[in-house]
Amino acid sequence: MARIDDTAEAAPTRAASVVDYVALLKPRVMSLVVFTGAVGLAVAPGHLNPVLAVIAVLCIAIGAGASGAINMWYDRDIDAVMERTRARPIPAGRMNPDEALSFGVVLAGFSVLVMGLAVNWAAAILLAVTIGFYVFNYTMWLKRRTPQNIVIGGAAGAFPPMIGWAAVTGDISVASIVLFAIIFMWTPPHFWALALWRCGDYARAGVPMLPVVAGDRETRRQILIYAVLLAPLGVAPWFLGFAGPGYGIAAAVLGALFVVSAVRVWRGGEADHGPAKQLFGYSILYLFALYGALLIDSWLVG
Template structure:
């Protein structure tokens, strides 16, 4: 192959990537929620971190989450190219070469864990490493293409940040961060299955066994409602057990009622005989948006309640 040909082949990778493409590789929207829950875990932990170390901890959590997202995009580049929702990602469009994306993710993952260990403690670093490994190896490589329960089990990866933030301050893990973990863990299925309902054709075309693809839309709607009904009382446990005050308790109750109402709308959505929505899954789209606001506001209430004493 001539030098000219080599330049032609390499051009999309060598010249196409901008800083926005590398940022997109980190899944910044996902990272935002991860950072919020991690910060809250750190803020409500008993003890104090030097402000510089606190900022370092937040950066480590953000970088680790982004690194896991980059490795996920490297592994899922084949199905990302098929799905409309993900086809514009940097690897399917040829802006970033797969090997570069993998190296980028691995370097960031290792660096985030090492810096966390040096800045805080080994317990926080171990939980951070576990969260990366769980998302990459358990969810992405093992569960996602094999079982419709992928997001249920794999959802644990996104629930680790409150534990990491708490451990960075205290060096241990107690009941409160475990409760915050449980809230995010139970929130993940109704959040993600709402998306999966209106992205069902995309997942089916890519061969990903998401619940609506395997079990049908009607069963998925029921599961969304059931998980939401379990999530709401669990979200009240920090208040009921005395780890949070009335500001959080009231916020959790109101948000939970809203989430149940949202899930009921999904469950009662007008459907044809196969369970397919006759409203273009408008309730599912609304439930997905509500779930994002739900988690952000709920965790903000944990922090506000803590600072109000």
């Protein structure tokens, strides 16, 4: 999809505030990224100096914020026509787009450089790949061209636990790949649940989200398929031996509830967005609770 003409976008009438700069970082998205990255760091075998651990988590947070800022710069045209995003700093006329781009680029470079110099270059390279994938593969290429944008682009949000793991170990392992895979499989049903009740927004902006392209019923079916695949994957850390039975039980219960929520979405009518909204909310709780259970398990075993 071509960019929407934004030549007439409003010029900022005042200097951007600290609140506007914070909004550019997408703090709600960042909270999940930081938490999963910190869990990857905490459960990795080995030991990292506490100061370096804090630096690593901060670099993950700054890198995530940089990605959000550059995303808002590039997507300012479609953000302006979507109800959910029109109040963001750039489309609302509170910030110059060039300021947002510069802010994001500086933060991206800073986060990767500090991660490499202070922690290790394996984690820094993964962080750079994450930022690049989100900006170039998802934001600039996939988002406006294919309904698989979330499926493929979801890899960007799945990298943080691998980065945290690499910060401690300096490498990638099967365990860190499993942590990646859980978030990768979680992302489509999470965002498609949102897209079901925000379908009009995406249609106005010309973004080919699955409900816009394939319709409501097919989206509900895909949500159920991914939920069924996600549930056993969430238990995989127990099966693979890097988490205990307490985690396994918690993951099984959380996964079963995810599937039940997805079944309710699948059975819902086209005009009934209640189950989709509930699944969207539960999916956030699911990821926090699953990784929280993994963190608690590692403390108990350790």
